[in-house]
Structures are given as structure tokens and as C-alpha cells.
Amino acid sequence: MPLTSSRSQKALLWIVASGFFMQTLDTTIVNTALPSMAASLGEPVLAMHPVVVSYTLTMASLTPASGWLADRFGTRRVYFLAILIFVLGSLLCANAHSLPQLLLARVVQGVGGSMLLPIGRLAVLRSVPGAQYISALAFISIAGQLGPVVGPVTGGWLSQTIGWHWIFLINVPVGVIGMFAVHHFLPAEEITSPPRFDLLGCALLSTCMVTFSLALDVPMTEYREWWSAGLLGVSVLTVWLYVLHARRDEQPLFRLGLFNEPNFSVGLIGNLVCRIGSSAVPFLLPLLLQVKLGFSPLHAGLVLLPAAISGTIAKPWIAPLVRRFGYENFLLVNTILVGGSIVSFALITPTWPIWIGILQLAVFGVSNSMQFAAMNSVTLKGLNSKDAGSGNSLFSMVQMLALGLGVTIAGSMLSGLDGVAWAREWTFTLTFVCVGVVTLLSALVFRRMDAQYFN
Incomplete structure (x- = not known):
């Protein structure tokens, strides 16, 4: 039922925004701490990518069930449970003493994380009047943008000063406050019998x-x-x-009729291919800076700031550029910029000028941010109202899958090349080139989209 109290409505938005922030923070905060984790757990640093993949794959697998769970057991109950599971998973991560323990804990954390954004968004939809819904979602999205900005720096600072365990422990007080707020501010609702879940x-x-x-x-x-x-x-x-x-x-779970819309099918494939390369970058760069260039965790996190900040600044540019040049031309040129900037990271060496590195990161941040927005829009644009919810859910799964695959492919290449004598010196160089080329190939996929939807 709609919220009648302005105070309660603001509280709800802060609750959902905090949950979204925790989720997005946790996908980036780990990257700069991976070398510290490897040293603590006695594992090879180039074999730590499953710590990221286990979390993202769990979220991708369970996201479709979140809406049904909220309908079946109530939004307030399930959202409370999601935060609780996320906090328990964070505690288990902080207390892990081996890589298998950490991976299992990350799966638990991913179970909670998979429900934070979808159910939070659903709670806002059901509780905020229609006229205020767009503004409410815009407020929540700011929290999602902050996570990637502060994640690398926070992860680097915590792992360098008081230990990597604290990148998980900081979720505990936020989660406890969130559960208290959910219990007191999220409105009760009438629980109905939803359709059978597949x-x-x-x-x-x-x-x-x-x-x-x-x-x-x-x-x-x-x-x-x-x-x-x-x-x-x-x-x-x-x-x-x-x-x-x-x-x-x-x-x-997903109607096969969804794929009768050609742009949706092509858009899913294009998103998957393009995001593999761009998702590998936040994993690869902190490792390159720390393992190859000798940067401290905090220094590595600070170096990554230009990409996150420039990406946030670039968001208002997307709509005017698409209107002027059209989706087809925009996606072609911008995909080349994203892939080219990823390949350019292969040039970074200990003697590489820092100002050129900052420029590379800024170009990647701007083009990558605009790429995501344009891909999202054109993929879902042709779906009718009946399939919009289901298509968006499948699209969310593919996005999380691409994030996991990007880290998996990059991590596997690093480990594999490190075991080959002639390639050991070129491990990061070859990996950046390969994932960048994969992103460039997505330009060919987007060329197959139906031009009638570009205008």
C-alpha cells in the first residue's frame, strides 16, 4: 500500500539505496584487496578470481526468484531476510581461513545480494505514488553509482591499513541499521498467492x-x-x-516468445560479449598495478578513480548523442572506443607516464558508462508491456553472467599464461589485448540489430 507519511517514504528510499550501495560496493571493493587476501590465505595471487566469480554467479542464478519470493512471503520479510543473509555472509567472509571457506562464504553473501536490488525496487514501486516513482528510482541509482567510485579506494585503504577482513566487516553495521529500519519503516502488505514459480x-x-x-x-x-x-x-x-x-x-521462467523480438536477442548477445571485456578491467587493473608495478593497495585504488568519476559525469551526455547520431552509429563508434581503451591498457609499464594512464582510464570510464546505458536501452526497447518484466529479469541475469565470465576468462588467462615460460613476462599484456578484442567483436553483433528501432 502507498506510503502516506513523507518521513516513512524517505526512510524507505534510504533503506533501498543503502542495500543497493552494499551490493554494488561488494562487486568492486574486493578487487583491490585480492593480493592481500592471497598473501593471507597462502594462495597464488593470479588464482584469486573465483572470489569474485562465486559472488556474481550466485546473484545471476537467484535474481529471477526474488520477485516471486516477495509476492509469496511479503516484501518486508524477504527484504529483511536478504539483508540478514548478506550480513551473515559478510561475517563468514571476514572469518574465512582458507580459499574454499571464503568461496563458500561469498556464495552465502551472493544469496542475500541477489535479492537486495530487485526486492528493494519492488518495495519502492508498491509504496511510492506513481508521480514520484521516477524520482525515487533516480535517488536509488545514485547509490549504485557511488559503489564503483568508492569501492576500489575503500578496499585498498582497508586492506593496507587494518586488514582485508574489514572490507566485509563494514557491511555489518550498515546491515544491522538496515534491518532495524526495514522492521520499523517498511509498510506491511497483504500477502497474495502468486503464480507458480518455475x-x-x-x-x-x-x-x-x-x-x-x-x-x-x-x-x-x-x-x-x-x-x-x-x-x-x-x-x-x-x-x-x-x-x-x-x-x-x-x-x-522466460517465454521463448521473448526471442521473437530480434533486437532483444541480438542485444542480449551483444551485451554479453561487450561486457566480458569491460567487466574484466576492474579485476585486471588492480592486479596489474599491485603485482606488476608494485603499487600499494591504496595507491592502486586511487589510480582507478578517474574511470569511475568520468563514467558518472558522462551519463547526461548519452541521450543527446544518441538523438544526434542514432543508436546504430553511436554503438559502433562507442564500442570501438571501449574495446580500444581496454587494449590500450596492455601498454602500461613501470615507466608509463601517469598522465597518459589517467587519460586512458577517463576514456574507458566515459565510453563504458555510455555503452552500458545505450545497450540497455536498445535491448529492451522493442519488448511489449507483457514481456517487459520478464525480459528485464533475463537481461539482469545476462549482465551478471557477463561480469562473472569476464573475470573468469581474465583470471584463467593470467593463471594459464603465468605457467608458460615465454609468456610469463607478457601475462597482463596478452590478457588485456584478448579481452579488449572480445569487446571489439561485439560491434559486429550490434550491426545486426534492426534499424527500424534506432529512431
């Missing part, structure tokens, strides 16, 4: 994402090719089983 469909797609990611990250062993082929086979099989299931089920 548990089988969700399980099949989740299995597909996890096995595909693992197929790219099999350790270098005697049977590596067989394991990779087997996992890839399972991934393909689960997709095929989902198609059969969706054809027969009256209420599948």
Missing part, C-alpha cells in the same frame, strides 16, 4: 551458467580438456532441456 526452469538456466563458467576455468591438469568438454556439454544440454521445458510449460 523452479525447474530456474535450476536448468542456473546450471547452464555455472557449468559454462567452470568449463572456462578448469585447472591445468592432465585431464583438463576432458573436464572442459564435459562441463561445456552439460551447459549445452541444460539449454536444450530448458527449451523443451519452456515449450511445454504454461508459465516458464
Whole structure:
């Protein structure tokens, strides 16, 4: 029911914004702390990418269930539980004494994180009057923009001064305050019986994402090719089983009819390919700066600020540029800028001028920010109102999958190249070139979009 109290409405927005901030902060704060974690846990620093991947894949797998859970058990209950699970996962992360323990804790954290934004957005939709909804979402989005800005610096400062465990412990007081606020300010609602949730469909797609990611990250062993082929086979099989299931089920997780809209299908593929490269950058750069160039964690976090700040500044430019040049031309040129800036990071060496590095980061931040906004818009633009919610949910899954795949591919390349004598000196250089080229290839995908939707 709508909030009648202005005070309660403001409290709700702050609650949801804080939850979104915790979620986005946690996807970036870990990156600058990975070398410190590796040293503490006795693991190779170039093999720490599963710490990021386990969190993002968990969120991607469980995000579609969040809306149904809120309908079935109530928004207030489920949002309270989401924060609680996220806080418990953070405590487990902070107390992990081995990499397997940390990975399990990150999965728990991801379970809570998967529900923070979708259910928070749903709570705002149901409680804020329609005339104020756009302003409310704009306020919440600011919190999402702050996470990537302060994440690398905060992660570097905490891991350098008082220990990496505190990048997780800082979630605890925020979470406790959030749970208190949810209990006192989030309005009660009448719980209805929602339509049946497609548990089988969700399980099949989740299995597909996890096995595909693992197929790219099999350790270098005697049977590596067989394991990779087997996992890839399972991934393909689960997709095929989902198609059969969706054809027969009256209420599948995602209707196959979604893919009849050509721009949606092409947009999903383009987003996936493009985001693989851009998602690898926040993981690769802190490692390059600390492992290769000898920067401290705090210094590495500060160096990354130009990308985050320039990306935030560039957001108002997107709409005027698209109106002037059209989606087709804008995406072609901007994708080349994103991919080219990623490839340019391969040139960074200990003697590389700092001002050129800052310029590279600023170009990447601006082009990447505008790329995300343009890709999101053009992918969902052609969906009708009936499919908009389902399409947006699938789109969110693909975004999180791309984030996990970007880190997986980059991490696997670093580990693999580090084991090859001739390539060891060029590990980061070759990895940046490869992920940058992957992003450049997405320009070819976007060229296949239907031009009638560009105007």
C-alpha cells in the first residue's frame, strides 16, 4: 500500500539505496584487496578470481526468484531476510581461513545480494505514488553509482591499513541499521498467492551458467580438456532441456516468445560479449598495478578513480548523442572506443607516464558508462508491456553472467599464461589485448540489430 507519511517514504528510499550501495560496493571493493587476501590465505595471487566469480554467479542464478519470493512471503520479510543473509555472509567472509571457506562464504553473501536490488525496487514501486516513482528510482541509482567510485579506494585503504577482513566487516553495521529500519519503516502488505514459480526452469538456466563458467576455468591438469568438454556439454544440454521445458510449460521462467523480438536477442548477445571485456578491467587493473608495478593497495585504488568519476559525469551526455547520431552509429563508434581503451591498457609499464594512464582510464570510464546505458536501452526497447518484466529479469541475469565470465576468462588467462615460460613476462599484456578484442567483436553483433528501432 502507498506510503502516506513523507518521513516513512524517505526512510524507505534510504533503506533501498543503502542495500543497493552494499551490493554494488561488494562487486568492486574486493578487487583491490585480492593480493592481500592471497598473501593471507597462502594462495597464488593470479588464482584469486573465483572470489569474485562465486559472488556474481550466485546473484545471476537467484535474481529471477526474488520477485516471486516477495509476492509469496511479503516484501518486508524477504527484504529483511536478504539483508540478514548478506550480513551473515559478510561475517563468514571476514572469518574465512582458507580459499574454499571464503568461496563458500561469498556464495552465502551472493544469496542475500541477489535479492537486495530487485526486492528493494519492488518495495519502492508498491509504496511510492506513481508521480514520484521516477524520482525515487533516480535517488536509488545514485547509490549504485557511488559503489564503483568508492569501492576500489575503500578496499585498498582497508586492506593496507587494518586488514582485508574489514572490507566485509563494514557491511555489518550498515546491515544491522538496515534491518532495524526495514522492521520499523517498511509498510506491511497483504500477502497474495502468486503464480507458480518455475523452479525447474530456474535450476536448468542456473546450471547452464555455472557449468559454462567452470568449463572456462578448469585447472591445468592432465585431464583438463576432458573436464572442459564435459562441463561445456552439460551447459549445452541444460539449454536444450530448458527449451523443451519452456515449450511445454504454461508459465516458464522466460517465454521463448521473448526471442521473437530480434533486437532483444541480438542485444542480449551483444551485451554479453561487450561486457566480458569491460567487466574484466576492474579485476585486471588492480592486479596489474599491485603485482606488476608494485603499487600499494591504496595507491592502486586511487589510480582507478578517474574511470569511475568520468563514467558518472558522462551519463547526461548519452541521450543527446544518441538523438544526434542514432543508436546504430553511436554503438559502433562507442564500442570501438571501449574495446580500444581496454587494449590500450596492455601498454602500461613501470615507466608509463601517469598522465597518459589517467587519460586512458577517463576514456574507458566515459565510453563504458555510455555503452552500458545505450545497450540497455536498445535491448529492451522493442519488448511489449507483457514481456517487459520478464525480459528485464533475463537481461539482469545476462549482465551478471557477463561480469562473472569476464573475470573468469581474465583470471584463467593470467593463471594459464603465468605457467608458460615465454609468456610469463607478457601475462597482463596478452590478457588485456584478448579481452579488449572480445569487446571489439561485439560491434559486429550490434550491426545486426534492426534499424527500424534506432529512431
